[in-house]
Amino acid sequence: MEPQTADRTQSPSSPSLASPAAPGPLASFVRFVVCGGGIGVLSSFAVPLVAMTMPWAVANAVITVASTLLCTELHALFTFGTGRRPGWRRHLQSSGSAAAAYAVTCAAMFLLHVIQSAPGMLTEQAVYLTASGLAGIGRFLVLRLFVFTSGRKSTLRPRHSVLPLPRPVLTQAAVATTC
Numbered sequence: 001m002e003p004q005t006a007d008r009t010q011s012p013s014s015p016s017l018a019s020p021a022a023p024g025p026l027a028s029f030v031r032f033v034v035c036g037g038g039i040g041v042l043s044s045f046a047v048p049l050v051a052m053t054m055p056w057a058v059a060n061a062v063i064t065v066a067s068t069l070l071c072t073e074l075h076a077l078f079t080f081g082t083g084r085r086p087g088w089r090r091h092l093q094s095s096g097s098a099a100a101a102y103a104v105t106c107a108a109m110f111l112l113h114v115i116q117s118a119p120g121m122l123t124e125q126a127v128y129l130t131a132s133g134l135a136g137i138g139r140f141l142v143l144r145l146f147v148f149t150s151g152r153k154s155t156l157r158p159r160h161s162v163l164p165l166p167r168p169v170l171t172q173a174a175v176a177t178t179c
Contacts, residue, residue, distance in 0.1 A: 022082070029140055
């Protein structure tokens with residue numbers, strides 16, 4: 001009889017469990033920028049078009065929600081290579097990171113106006129773009145390290161099957177001495 005293993009899964013190289021290889025950190029960052037930036041540019045064109053049928057603030061909110069949902073889908077499937085669509089939990093985590101990034105850019109602009117009562121447009125743009133870039137890097141790290149981690153192999157899992165400890169063999173002499 002063959003010894004049983006504690007890890008009852010098939011080997012990672014088996015076709016039934018094979019998932020697409022997750023891209024490395026640099027490749028996923030480039031994909032993050034392309035997907036997020038591309039959707040951001042499309043959203044900036046969509047808001048004024050939708051605002052022709054409703055108030056601007058409502059149009060902005062609708063497009064922001066739709067673009068965040070679309071970006072989360074793209075990040076799960078393409079940017080971080082999880083091999084499956086995100087569930088509600090990942091959507092909520094992703095939208096939380098987007099809200100945190102929004103708060104960072106708002107705080108930066110608020111602080112700018114506290115420090116300088118009438119900053120020029122160039123200064124405002126520089127502060128906003130810097131805060132947006134830093135918030136984007138932070139959002140990328142949160143998504144890569146916490147939200148979309150299950151698609152990649154964890155370093156904490158054993159690489160080989162774990163075999164049970166051998167059982168002691170009871171002989172007649174061992175039984176006789178204990179009785």
